[in-house]
Amino acid sequence: MRDPEDVMPDETAGAITRRVFFSRMRKVSAMVALGSVLPAGFVQRASASESASIPGKELLIVRSPRPLNLETPASLFNRWITPNHLHFVRNHAPVPKIALADFRLKIDGEVDRPSALSFEDLMQLPQVTQVCTLECAGNGRAFYNPKTRGNQWEKGAVGTARYVGVRVKDVLAGAGVKATAQHMMMDGDDIPPTPTAPDFIRSVPIEKALHPDTLLVHTMNGAPLPPMHGYPLRSLVPGWVGSASVKWLTHLSLMSTPFPGKYMTKSYRLPNLPIAPGTAVEPKDMSVITELEVKSMVIYPTANATLRAGAVQVRGAAWAGEVDIATVDVSTDLGRTWHTADLGSETSPYAWRLWSFQWTPPRSGSYLVMSRATDSRGRIQPIAQSWNPKGYQWNVIDMVRVNVS
């Protein structure tokens, strides 16, 4: 069933126009610059439109318009499926424009038969539907103290969509995966602003790549992937941090070691020992982030809302990477007592679970509404957050202050 609200036509009209403009400029500049290695991105000069809202994503918070980094205001998460026009965007470079006819997915590295598949080739493979929650590793970064560098996401660098695509294992079967293949590199067509800026390339271990739920998807909530979300093809590595799922995907390479680029070796890493807030960590003590943490958020009431006396339906969402949510507990008395919330009926592996709790404030005043999720593996949200240098994986018990009049 297709929900009309899930589809927003022409989602990135602005971005495409801009892109075409820049690619023309690049050609001009290449001529003028005597064929030197000119930094392509330098042409993305500032313009007056920097603070305008983004076409197709008007309701989102613009963390950065260039590259696009857009956050969903938490109050808009009122449904299980996040419509495309509300889904967050985390881009590292400008949105590339890919014509379907020119599209090829190159497969090489530790395979018997390096190949290049067209979009049509991919459509011949069995098609799989998967509802999946994607969350940026940096969601919640804004709450860290000391502050850490990067987009200052609050609660909304997360969203849940229904994707359609093909299994990576089916795609790779044709190429023949060698026993030496231990990691799968994924590269998209997004181009860094200069040749010395890192290209967004990621790899995942072969077990995760070949898992039957790891997909290459072309459809998001019933529409072709919008350009900002990776048109025409992106990977979907379910249950893992968003950065594991690469957009505008055009190249898979099987490798004997993890891909050594900056987005593997410098970013998206966590200390593997507890550290004091604000301290530096030796590279050898950091590991690549893989699975999402167990986490919940209060969606309603919104922060600093004023409620009238009487019963209120507290609502939220909870998710736990590769496993299911077991329970969500709510406290309105600073954690002295916890009450089990009702879990929503809509479920899918890798998708968040909506929850609700009927609360009648005992009297007027100021309250903290807290939510705490536990997953089927027994992981539970912490009371205090362990700090890390890049502000990843914020998942402390969520707290929203409300005023009851």
Next chain:
Amino acid sequence: MLGLLWIVFVGASFPPLQQEGDDLPDASGVERVRDVCTLCHSLKLLTQQRLSRSVWEEVVDDMMEYGAPLSAQDHHDIVDYLSINFGPEDTAYTHSPIP
């Protein structure tokens, strides 16, 4: 050098309608921030941040590695500018952000 040529070229061809960063705090170093830190991305990437001097130093080092055309003096001035105008709001560590 190349970077400089490039800025001249872009600037001459496409005079910005209204330069991004007109609302940056006016202090020593602001011109270099406005000129250089808008080359590859929006200024919002930096105006969102509230970072200590040592983290700003790492950020600006990385930007030079990525190709930001900065002299040693620029580097120094920009780190000064950023750590004064986009420094930590409060330095006390609180273990949990009670809203």
